[in-house]
Amino acid sequence: MKGWGWQKVHHPDEVGRVVERIKVAFATGQPWEDTFPLRSKTGEYRWFLSRALPIFDAEGKVARWFGTNTDITKQRELEQALRESRDQLEQKVTRRTAEFSRTNEILRSILSNMGDAVIVADKENNFLVFNPAAERMFGKGAMEMPLVEWPQHYGLYLPDKVTPFPHDQLPMTRSIRGEEVDNIEMFVRHEKAPHGLWTEIIGRPLRGADGDLLGGVIVCRDITQIKEEEFFRAGQSRVLEMIAADAPLSEVLKTLVLLMEGQAEGLRCSILLLNRDGKHVRHGAAPNLPEAYVKAVDGAPIGPCNGSCGTAMFTRKPVIVTNVMTDPLWRDYRDLARICGLRACWSTPILSPQGEVLGSFAMYRQEKRGPRPEEDRLTNIATHIAGIAIDRQRQHEVLRERDARISVAAESADLAFWVLYPEGDAWMSDKGRRIYGFDSNLPLTCDLILSRVHPDERAAVKAEYDRACALRGAFETEHRLLLPYGKTRWVIMRGRCLRDEHGNILETIGVTLDVSAQKQAALQLLVQREEMAHRNRVALMGEMTASFAHEINQPLTAISNKASAARRFLDRGNIDPVLLRELLEEIAADSQRAGEVMRGIRSLVRKETSEQTLLNLNAIISDTVRLVSSDVLNRESVVTTELDPNVPGVQGTLVQIQQVLLNLIINALDAMEALPPAERRVIVSTRSDKGDVAEFIVRDFGMGLPKDRPDKVFDHFFFTKQKGMGMGLAIVRSIIEAHGGTISGENAPDRGACMVVRLPAARGEVQKSKAAA
Amino acid sequence: MSELADAQANEVCIVDDDPSVLKSMHYLLASEGFKVRPFSKAEDFLAHASTHHVPVVVTDIWMDGVTGLELLARLCAISPRTKVIVITAREDLAARATAMAIGPVAFFMKPFDDEKFIATVRDTLAQVGPE
DSSP states (O other), X not given: OOXXXXXXXXXXXXXXXXXXXXXXXXXXXXXXXXXXXXXXXTSOEEEEEEEEEEEEOTXXXXXXXXXXXXXXXXXXXXXXXXXXXXXXXXHHHHHHHHHHHHHHHHHHHHHHHOSSEEEEEETTSOEEEEOHHHHHXXXXXXXXXXXXXXXXXXXXEOTTSSSBOOGGGSHHHHHHTTOOEEEEEEEEEETTEEEEEEEEEEEEEEEOTTOOEEEEEEEEEEOXXXXXHHHHHHHHHHHHHHHHTTOOHHHHHHHHHXXXXXXXXXXXXXXXXXXXXXXXXXXXEOTTSOHHHHHHHTTOBOOTTSHHHHHHHHHTSOEEESOTTTOGXXXXXXXXXXXXXXXXXXXXXXXOTTSOEEEEEEEEESSSOOOOHHHHHHHHHHHHXXXXXXXXXXXXXXXXXXXXXXXXXXXXXXXXXXXXOTTSEEEEOHHHHHHHTOOTTOOEEHHHHHHTBOHHHHHHHHHHHHHHHHHTOEXXXXXXXXXXXXXXXXXXXXXXXXXXXTSOEEEEEEEEEEOHHHHHHHHHHHHHHXXXXXXXXXXXXXXXXXXXXXXXXXXXXXXXXXXXXXXXXXXXXXXXXXXXXHHHHHXXXXXXHHHHHHHHHHHHHOSOOOOOEEEOHHHHHHHHHHHHHHHHHHTTOEEEEEOOTTOOOEEEOHHHHHHHHHHHHHHHHHHTTTSOGGGOEEEEEEEOTTSSEEEEEEEEOSSOSOSSOGGGGGSTTOOXXXXXXXXXXXXXXXXXXXXXXXXXXXXXXXXXXXXXXXEEBOTTXXXXXXXXX | OOHHHHHHHTEEEEEOSOHXXXXXXXXXXXXXXXXXXXXXSHHHHHHHHHHSOXXXXXXXXXXXXXXXXXXXXXXXXXOTTOEEEEEESSOOHHHHHHHHHHOOSEEEESSOOHHHHHHHHHHHHHHHOOO
């Protein structure tokens, strides 16, 4: 260590420090130890541990220094590496710890601040997480308790709001069991939420890294507002449905008011109607306002200063009164309001789609304030729906009044109104239901109405209806209805198809007229006519007794004589069997003849004469003239015939045509009683020159018909002769007209009367007569 | 008295336009042995009566064409001695009175009692007697 040359191998940065240490050591004689870099031969610095111990002499002075330098470069490098590694680890741990703590912080923050309730529980039903939202939602925090107590403790109910949620079906229970549950609706009610709230819950099982079931987690969302909005909408739909179903207006309005009141705490509502006079109000609905108040308002006038409602209807604008105790509009109602505890009243007029004031909707509160936006929204909805309801009811009233007026008219006219729809259903007025024998509640169909038509006529009526539908036109039928218990009615049914712009049938409307009474009268008239005709025939019989006696006595005489002759021949014992046989056969033939005469008489006397056959006029005339011949002789008169062989046949009732001829011939004979016998002539003739008409004429040579009015003779009870039958010619005319023919009376050019009867030729008879001609 | 005259003396003429009635009277009188000459038309009988002796005629009143009343009237002119028996199917007092006034010996309503009728014919024939 002689000299300081050694300093050269020291690192320049360290040499100062080392020299100082050495100087101190030398001065103090203290051993020292140091580490420092020394430059090697290669020029690189290596670390050495240098230790120096003083060696003292006897006097205790430092004799010399003993020192060692140990290369510790390797050791230092290891230590350095170790240190670095430890530092890194420390840094990492610090960082990770910070990160974890931040994540935790975020999670906690999320859980604390999120709106949805999050609850985590382990397999033993112990809550691990119960975030503040969950505490708010369920009214209290996590508490240790048996699972079965959860529903009662936290106020958990099924959506019916009253049945406690079964604990084994709770979303948490199911999640812990390993189920995934989605969108479970639960109603929650506890002391902090006395009105309850709605929650929608999602649940998932909680699993460890190895998939082991650790517990469950549920997330509960408060859907109370959505749910209430849903209920509110459903409530509106219900009211609209009531309107559509034509529920009574008072019920509709009451439901509407209750719906609105349910939307806000402490809200009271009312609906007032404006009278048709446009000047006074009428109670509409106010289910939760004091009765005294409702009564006081009912019938009150509207005006510029008539409370909230009366003023709103008068001005057609909303009237907001935030304090009825001070507002001048309420001057007249203030005491009433005070008694009833009403402080604020906001009223809005209800308008029809045409802008006509129908009434008002009002909101009442017990505190002084104006409406909030939510309440404005409710008012808009309420006035809109109330407007629909009231307007519809007004229209119904108008329709009902019109219906009633039409019904009164229809009832008095025995008219049924009906509407048939192409879908097959039908409507009918009350009178119609009575005519058709339907109960008032029975739903009607086209088929049901058709089923009332008499089976004999049903197909024809259906065909007529179908034809009208096909042509989009109108129809009219007269037919019978066959009602329950066999009663029948005669009706006339008239209908018309209504079409849309494309020509499709919308409905068929029409009326049915009950004409049973008229039909009955017509039938009675027919019966009366038949009765009169019958009497006329009986009277004719009386006139013709001579003829009848003769007609019957002739064969009777023959029979009597022949029977006597046969007996006498037998008595004398010389009868020829051939003669006897001839006599017996003739007796039989004479009997037949007598029978025929009797039958002819009987047919004239019989009442029913309606059977129609094809008649030959010439034959009838010949027979009839023969029948009256005895009377004609008796009257010292002559009846001759001038028959046209080509006269066409007619469809008719034999007896009735005979009756006509007998009446006309006897009238003709009567008309000539005053004449000398030689002049008493009747000519019965037929003519075919009128084509499709068969004509016969009875002509006499008497005094003729009244000059001024020849037709007067056909009037009932017109008669000129003493013993005549006044009804005769009237009956003749009714018979001829019933056969579709005509009869006219005219005076012949020289003298006497001609009765000209024209009957329509039977079908097919015209051609025949032409061919013959 | 010739056979013909004898035959005519017992002959009864009958007039009726109803063939069946005419035939029945023919049988009735024949059954009692009378000789009978039937006529269905009054004109034919009157023609016969104008050329033959007719003691008795039985005639109907109501006939087509010439009636029994006309026959009676004309017979009075042709053969006033001929006895007439009237038969009719109609009861008519006026006609009867008229007929009686002209002079028939009897009047029968159809149908009539055969015994009385035959007795009347027989009596009448006896009254007339042979010419």
